[in-house]
Amino acid sequence: MLFCPRARSLLFNSPYGTKWNFQDNDLRLDISFVIRIFKLLKILVLEQIPLHKGLPSEIGQFVQLTFLAVRGDLTEILSSIAKLSNLETFILDPSGDIASLPDSLWDFLKLQFLYMRSSDTWVGASLSTENLDSSSNLNELDGLSGAIIPNCSSMERLMTKFPNIRKLKCKLF
Template sequence: MRLWIAEGFVQKTEVKSLEDTAEDYIMDLIVRSLVMVDKPKSTGGVKTCRIHDLLHEFCLRKATEENLLKLRRDDAGLPKFDEPSNTRRLFIYSKARHFQKSRLFCPLLSSLVVSIQSEEYGTPYNVSSIFCVFKLLRVLDLGKINLGFVFPGEITLLVQLRYLAFADIEVSPCKCSSDLCNLDTISALELDLGQSMDKIMKKFPHIRKLKCSLHETEEACGDWSKIVAMDFLRRLESLKLSFYRVKDKDYGFSFPMNLKKLTLEAFPWSMISSIGSLPNLEVLKLLGTKAGGEEIWNMEEGNSLNSNS
């Protein structure tokens, strides 16, 4: 649904949000037996869905005929993709090294999704040239292409970007020099705890869904106040944080008040009470979190939790 929203397929109404409208679209397709529910959400609704092979083939054929979507595979080992310059949506199934050498030129491209073969996941590739060519991208999903664990600074040239997904890479302020105000979804980042984290997150002021992994640096282990502040992300509704690479568990947290879904991995149990102040929380998932002998969740006075799971 977030891809639909990012592409502009979902029309905003005065009564419903874009997410609610997109949910209505999905439910209408399910009622018509065109789409089948694969996994339901814990709060109700649909998490993932699928369609019959015949319908999938029909949709691909119609999308190709109407120039809505181009699908390219290099099963024959051909590294070159010749696409019309007016192509707007492109899905590529390719070897990463072939995609890197493809030299695509589609200046009007608004959506690019890349899927690579699993045996190439560990090899780093430089694909920064695509950020300079496809400046109208609203959706960019590089799948499991390894970018070398360094955030490509050129990505800030994509001022229309609404949806961004890639393998885990580390982000530093010097590599993220300008704001991506239109960005709605990011998956996934690796962020240093400390003041640099604040600087980076402020580059995405309108983010609604975020998945990231945190780790410590010399700054975080030094004189820093050790407050993980994310409350300035006022539109953030879905957040997944991993603390597996954080050794010092003595941190304070300030979560966005608008959060509806929160997933925490290896979260410090001593700070669990900070979740109780989230008035809109509907879904809470704690993974790899140990109580450490303290079995009781001590909620601060005046706090309440409305989580459904």
């Protein structure tokens, strides 16, 4: 079995900024192949590859991942990312609207930067505010950009979850 024990970074980019044209089954095989070979990745960048509306569930197997950047036709983030307990930087650049970030986001105690970029000002992802009282504080969070805060009434409670934040750029709805 092929295994790359020393590889710590993988940048998966589409040539010339265009989307690849894989069928659903082909992509699942490719993602599984990547996970079997690069088990110890710390940096993973998925740029303009067809994720077919969501991150693959196998993404949770990269337990040492500290940097994850995803760009493409993403509309769902699975709770399988909850296993990424070492994640420090999470960058999302969806071409579609993500309804909300999963509650597991509050379990990323090492998270320092959460950036959601989009060319469309109405596209983004909302922070889950349903279980704020029982969720952990993100004490390490330094920067939060592009998140949608669903209602202003929870704004004060939400900000107490980021006691050390220095850079904040959000959308209020």
